[in-house]
Structures are given as C-alpha cells and as structure tokens.
Amino acid sequence: MLRPVLLTGFMATGKSTVGARVAQLAGRRFVDLDAEIAASAGKSIAQIFAAEGEAHFRTLERAAVERALAANDAPVVALGGGALQSRELRLRALEQAVVVSLQASPAQIAARAQQAGVSRPLLAGVNAEETISILLEQRKLAYAEAHARISTDTLSVEAVAQQVLDLWRQDPIAVAAGAASYSVFIGSTLEQQGLAHRLRGVSQVVLISDHTVFALHGAPVQKAIEQLGKRCLCITLPPGEQHKNPQTLFSIWQQCLSGGADRKSLFFGLGGGVVTDIAGFAAATWMRGARWVGAPTTLLSMVDASVGGKTAVDLGEAKNAVGAFWQPEAVYCDITRLSTEPERGYKSALSEVVKTALIGDPALLELLERRTDAVLARAPDALEEIVRRSITVKARVVSLDERESGVRASLNLGHTLGHAMEAHGGYGRLTHGEAISLGLVAALRIGQQLNVTPQELITRVESLLKRLGLPVDPKAFDVAAAAQLVGHDKKRSGGRVRFVLTPEPGKIVFRDLSVPEIQEFSKQL
Numbered sequence: 340m341l342r343p344v345l346l347t348g349f350m351a352t353g354k355s356t357v358g359a360r361v362a363q364l365a366g367r368r369f370v371d372l373d374a375e376i377a378a379s380a381g382k383s384i385a386q387i388f389a390a391e392g393e394a395h396f397r398t399l400e401r402a403a404v405e406r407a408l409a410a411n412d413a414p415v416v417a418l419g420g421g422a423l424q425s426r427e428l429r430l431r432a433l434e435q436a437v438v439v440s441l442q443a444s445p446a447q448i449a450a451r452a453q454q455a456g457v458s459r460p461l462l463a464g465v466n467a468e469e470t471i472s473i474l475l476e477q478r479k480l481a482y483a484e485a486h487a488r489i490s491t492d493t494l495s496v497e498a499v500a501q502q503v504l505d506l507w508r509q510d511p512i513a514v515a516a517g518a519a520s521y522s523v524f525i526g527s528t529l530e531q532q533g534l535a536h537r538l539r540g541v542s543q544v545v546l547i548s549d550h551t552v553f554a555l556h557g558a559p560v561q562k563a564i565e566q567l568g569k570r571c572l573c574i575t576l577p578p579g580e581q582h583k584n585p586q587t588l589f590s591i592w593q594q595c596l597s598g599g600a601d602r603k604s605l606f607f608g609l610g611g612g613v614v615t616d617i618a619g620f621a622a623a624t625w626m627r628g629a630r631w632v633g634a635p636t637t638l639l640s641m642v643d644a645s646v647g648g649k650t651a652v653d654l655g656e657a658k659n660a661v662g663a664f665w666q667p668e669a670v671y672c673d674i675t676r677l678s679t680e681p682e683r684g685y686k687s688a689l690s691e692v693v694k695t696a697l698i699g700d701p702a703l704l705e706l707l708e709r710r711t712d713a714v715l716a717r718a719p720d721a722l723e724e725i726v727r728r729s730i731t732v733k734a735r736v737v738s739l740d741e742r743e744s745g746v747r748a749s750l751n752l753g754h755t756l757g758h759a760m761e762a763h764g765g766y767g768r769l770t771h772g773e774a775i776s777l778g779l780v781a782a783l784r785i786g787q788q789l790n791v792t793p794q795e796l797i798t799r800v801e802s803l804l805k806r807l808g809l810p811v812d813p814k815a816f817d818v819a820a821a822a823q824l825v826g827h828d829k830k831r832s833g834g835r836v837r838f839v840l841t842p843e844p845g846k847i848v849f850r851d852l853s854v855p856e857i858q859e860f861s862k863q864l
Contacts, residue, residue, distance in 0.1 A: 340365065343413050344507045345404075345432055348441035348482055349475055350420045351451035353491040353499060357441065358417035360500040365507070368414040372403050372422060379403075384419075397421065401428060408435045420474075424481050430738055433484065433513040434731065439503050440485035445471040447492050484515040484738075486522045512730050514646055515738035519666035523646060523730050525723060529671040534563055537632060537669060542603040543570040545595060547618040549578040552610040552636050555679050560609060560634070572598040576614065580766040583613045583653050585661065591621045602626035605668075611637040611684075612644035612771070616659070619650030623665030633670040637680050638722075639688035639772055641672045642695060642729035647737045647747075656762040656824055672730070674722045686808045687772025689714065690753070692725050693803060694779055698749045699732035701844035704803075711806050749847045752839040753779035755825060756818060756861065763821035769810075776809035777816055784813075785860045786840035791848050796841070813864045822861035825854050 344361065346354040355371050362369035376399050377383050387396045400422050407416045408431065416436075423429040423438070432438055443451070449467040475482075482488070487506050491499055509529075511522035524533065538544070544564045548557050553575045564571040574594050576587055595604070606629055608618030615633045622631035635645040651662025677685065689707070696704035706724065707714060713721040733750065740747035757778025761769055769777070780801060786792030801811045810816065825836065836857060840848045852860075 340367075340507050340510070341413055342510065343407055343410060343416055343436040344503065345407070345416045345418055345423075345436045345438045346441055346503070347418045347423050347438055347485060348420065349443070349448055349471070349478065351448045351455065352441040352443045353496065354417040354441055356496050357491070357499045357503060358415050360496055361503050361507075362415040364500060364504055365415065368412055370407060370414050370416045372400065372407070372416060373419045376400060376403055376419075397424075401425070404428060404432065408432060421478070423484075424478065426481075426484075429481060429484055430515060430735070433486070433515055433738070434735065437507050437510065438485040438513065439506060440482045440488045441499070442482065442488055442490050443492050445475060480517050483518045484513070484520045486511050486513045512727065512734050513738075514666070514734045516648065516666050519648070521667055521669050523670040523672060523734065525672045525674065525727050525730070527673050527675045529673050533669065533671065535567055537605065538564070538567050538569050540603065541569060541605040541630075542601050543572060543599070543605075545572045545574060545598070545600050545604050545606045545621075546609060547574045547576070547591065547606060547614060547621065548609040549576045549611075549614055551578045552614065556636060556676055557609060560607070564607075572600060572604075576617070578613070580613055580653070580761075580771065583617055585652055585654065588617060588621060588624075588652050591617070592625065595621070595625055600625065600629075602629055604629055606631035607634065608632070608667075609634045609636065610640070611635065612640040615640055615644050616650055616662075617652055619648070619665055619667060620652060620662050623650055623663040628665070630668050631665070633667045635670070635672055636676045637688060638677055638685050638726070639691055641674075641677075641726050642688065643691045643733070645670045645672060646730055646733045647750075653766075658758045658762055672726055674719065674726060677717060677722060684770060684772070685717070686715070687770040687776075689807045690772045690776035690779060690804065690809050692729050693800065693807070694750075694752050694775065695729045695732050697779075697800070697841050697844055698752055698839075698847050699735065699845060700728055703728045703732075704844050707807070708803055711803075715807065748837050748849065749839055751837075752841060752847065753782045755836055755838060755857065756781045756813070756822060759824040760813070760816055760818060760821040762824050763817060769816065773810055776804050776811065777813045777818070780804070780811050781813045781818060781861065781864055782838070782840060784864055785838070785857075786842070786848075788860060788863065789840065789850060791840045791842050791850075793842070796843060813861075818864050819858070819862045822858040825857050 346358045359369050373384050404422055445468045448471050511524045561571050606618055606622035608615040622629045633645050635641045648664050648666035650665050651659035654660040710721050736747050753775050757775040761774035783792050783797045804811050835851045835853050838850045838852045
C-alpha cells in the first residue's frame with residue numbers, strides 16, 4: 340500500500356462514503372478532492388462552475404490530482420466524476436496510484452443525487468436520469484481504465500470498502516485498454532484469492548495447460564475452481580513451441596465442443612508463453628470471443644507474453660503468423676511457481692528482461708547488473724522486482740498503443756532477427772530467450788553500423804548477457820542464413836521492416852529497413 344488509492348467514477352456512486360471508510364480501515368489520510376478544491380477556492384463547486392466555468396474548474400481539479408499523486412503518505416482520495424477524463428493524466432494515475440472505478444446505474448445515481456439534496460452543476464434544470472446516461476456514455480472509457488471496476492448498486496459501503504482495501508493491498512499493475520482494461524497481479528496463490536470474483540456469471544472454466552505444468556501446478560487450480568461450484572474442463576497440451584500450431588488449436592476447439600463449452604465459459608491459460616498465447620487465441624475465436632484469464636508459470640511468459648493481449652499460433656516457420664489481439668480479463672503472476680522452471684528456460688527469459696530495461700527502464704538494467712547473482716539464484720525479492728518492473732514497462736507501452744500501430748513496436752527490439760534465428764533452428768536449437776539474446780546483440784551491432792548505438796552500450800549489454808548465461812555471438816548461430824527468413828516476419832510491410840535500435844538505455848529509434856538491407860547487415864555481423 341505504498342501508492343495512493345484513487346476512487347473514480349460518476350457522481351453519487353459512493354466515492355466519498357467508501358473512501359472515508361477505506362481510509363478509516365487502513366489508518367490513512369482521506370482526501371475528498373471536490374471538498375479540497377472548494378475549501379481552497381473559498382466557494383462551492385457549483386459557484387466555481389457558475390462564476391468561472393467548467394474549464395477553470397478542471398484546471399483546479401487537475402492540479403489537485405497531481406498533488407494527490409505526489410503525496411508521500413499514500414492517502415485515500417475520492418475524485419470528482421470528471422477528474423481523470425484526460426487520458427494522459429489517467430495513465431499517470433494508473434502507474435502512480437491504485438485506481439478503483441465505482442459504478443452505478445443511471446436510476447440509482449439519480450435517486451442518490453436527489454436524496455442527498457446536493458446541487459450538481461451538470462444536472463441543473465434537466466432530466467437527470469437521461470443526462471446521466473449521456474454523460475456515462477461519454478465517460479465510459481475513462482471509467483473503464485482502472486485497476487478494478489466495482490458496482491455499488493447492491494453492495495453495502497462496508498463490502499465495497501473491503502474490496503477496495505483488498506485490491507490496494509495486492510498492488511496490481513493496470514493495463515489500460517479501454518473497455519478491455521485489466522490488472523496484472525504479482526505475488527503467490529493469486530488465482531485462488533481472485534477466482535470467486537472472476538467466476539461470477541461463468542458457466543464453466545476451460546483450464547488449458549501443458550502436461551508438464553499441469554502435473555506441477557494444475558491440481559490446486561482445478562480444486563479451487565471446483566470448490567467454487569464450477570465445472571472445470573481440463574485440456575492439456577504437449578509442451579514446446581513446435582506444438583503452438585493450428586492443429587493444436589483445432590484440438591482445443593474440438594475438446595471445447597465435446598465438453599459443452601459455451602460463450603459464457605472462462606478460458607484459463609496456465610503455463611508458459613506457448614500455453615497463454617494459444618489459450619488466449621482459443622478464447623478469442625471460441626463462439627466469437629470468450630473471456631479468459633492468464634496465469635503464466637515461466638519468467639518469460641510473466642515478463643513478456645502475459646501482457647498485451649497478443650494471442651497467436653505459428654504457421655510453419657512464420658512465428659505468431661495467425662492470431663488476434665484479445666485482452667485477458669486478468670493476469671496472475673505467481674512468482675513461487677518460478678522455482679520449478681528448468682534452468683535453461685529461466686535464464687533464457689532474462690534476455691526479455693534486458694530488452695525491457697533497454698527500451699524503458701534504465702534502473703532495471705542497473706538492477707540486473709548489481710544483483711546478477713540474486714537474480715540467477717531466483718531470490719524472491721529480486722524476482723518480484725524484475726517481474727514488476729518489466730510488466731510496468733510493457734503495460735505502459737501497451738496502454739499507449741494497444742494494437743502495435745506506433746510506440747508498441749519498441750517491444751520488438753532484438754526480435755526481428757531473434758525470431759528468424761529461432762525459426763531457422765526449427766524452434767528446437769535455441770529457446771525463444773536465447774534467440775532474443777542473439778537478436779539483441781545483432782540489433783545493437785546493426786545500430787552501431789547505422790551510427791545509432793555506441794560501442795560502450797554494446798560492451799555493457801554483451802557483458803551482462805554473458806553473466807546471465809546467455810549466448811552473444813550471432814555468427815556462431817548462422818545469423819546470415821537465418822536472416823533469409825526475415826521475409827516471413829509479420830511486422831514486414833511492403834518489403835520493409837520497422838527495425839528497432841537504441842542509442843542508450845531508455846531510448847529507442849526506429850529505422851525502416853528493407854529485407855535485403857537487414858540480410859546484408861547480418862552478413863557483416
């Protein structure tokens with residue numbers, strides 16, 4: 340509970356009442372933002388609207404939100420209904436605080452506002468319920484982008500306050516994706532804690548895993564589902580990237596059909612990136628779209644595949660060529676499961692952590708250099724920090740660019756040639772992470788050829804990758820031959836690829852390179 344908790348939502352959804360109770364339960368300071376603004380201005384909100392207009396009020400409101408975010412005592416803050424309409428401010432709030440959106444029906448809001456007898460400037464002299472419906476529609480996305488959404492129509496103040504407090508304690512990371520926004524939870528036994536909420540309105544759960552992971556972690560999850568009174572259809576797949584293909588997807592569809600899965604089924608992906616990718620794609624395509632939850636069990640799937648809603652299967656040598664953007668409802672990263680991950684897979688995943696540090700978190704790069712031994716030993720505190728930092732960076736990027744039309748392409752640093760090398764090896768010679776390690780080195784060296792990347796950064800990153808037990812010599816793994824597969828890259832457009840380079844940690848540069856140019860650069864590596 341190191342970050343403030345912000346209660347957002349329309350007027351009369353219970354923000355002030357619930358906020359005061361949460362603060363009391365937590366022993367924290369409570370801030371009613373509207374009351375604070377009114378006290379500072381020496382006039383009521385209605386008087387500010389009447390005398391100086393809504394634009395002036397929004398300026399005062401934004402300044403008050405920024406003060407709340409900067410507070411070092413992590414208070415409980417009840418926001419005004421329009422406080423987070425600015426998406427730029429909303430994204431900052433989602434990263435710097437825990438944001439809970441309280442919701443209620445137009446009829447309930449109108450009744451509460453009338454009962455309170457408080458003047459509401461936006462409802463003055465109009466049909467209240469009709470106006471509320473219009474305003475709710477206008478603000479729908481702003482209220483949807485939160486760590487959680489709680490309806491206060493039928494719940495007591497105490498019940499809502501307890502939900503807010505529980506969420507605050509879990510300190511999740513929000514992925515802002517409009518109406519499909521969700522949270523990533525990091526800790527232990529997280530699905531069991533959150534399943535009761537997730538299973539409301541669910542007909543059954545389709546638990547998808549692979550044979551290895553299910554033997555290690557499947558039984559407790561299945562038991563928790565069944566104890567909550569839900570049928571659990573367990574589908575286990577053969578492990579390995581070579582099985583991430585349309586044939587496996589077809590097998591899942593067939594088992595869903597014979598198992599009675601309907602559009603109210605909840606798909607639950609328990610496993611590494613292969614499992615969560617294919618489980619998410621199965622959910623996206625089943626009955627034209629079913630809900631799903633991700634429970635990654637490997638470091639790679641936690642720091643990479645768990646966030647962003649990119650679901651897919653491979654088509655021969657074309658990695659992730661067939662897929663869909665389909666956001667999960669929640670992601671649970673239980674770091675205790677990383678103790679069972681094989682050494683090679685765990686070390687391989689650290690290349691994605693290094694990539695994440697390079698594109699968006701220089702402090703993470705320093706952490707990896709400073710605590711290499713602790714990271715390799717899987718010390719819980721080091722693990723939780725690298726997972727949390729990595730997901731925070733990816734969530735920030737995905738929130739800005741859900742469908743990879745702009746800045747999200749930065750996540751592909753090292754991936755153009757990395758994917759090619761992985762495919763060239765038949766998805767067996769190199770793990771995904773090992774291929775990305777080589778792809779990172781290749782991208783840095785190509786960046787040097789293009790006068791973007793300094794030698795000092797190449798030396799620094801190669802040294803770190805070596806200490807982490809990762810390969811750093813692209814030539815030893817036939818990079819020139821592998822580069823012939825760049826033409827299959829799904830990011831290719833018109834014979835060109837938006838290649839990602841970095842001049843320094845935390846900064847990226849895009850260069851549109853032709854496939855022949857990339858192939859020629861690869862020969863020089």
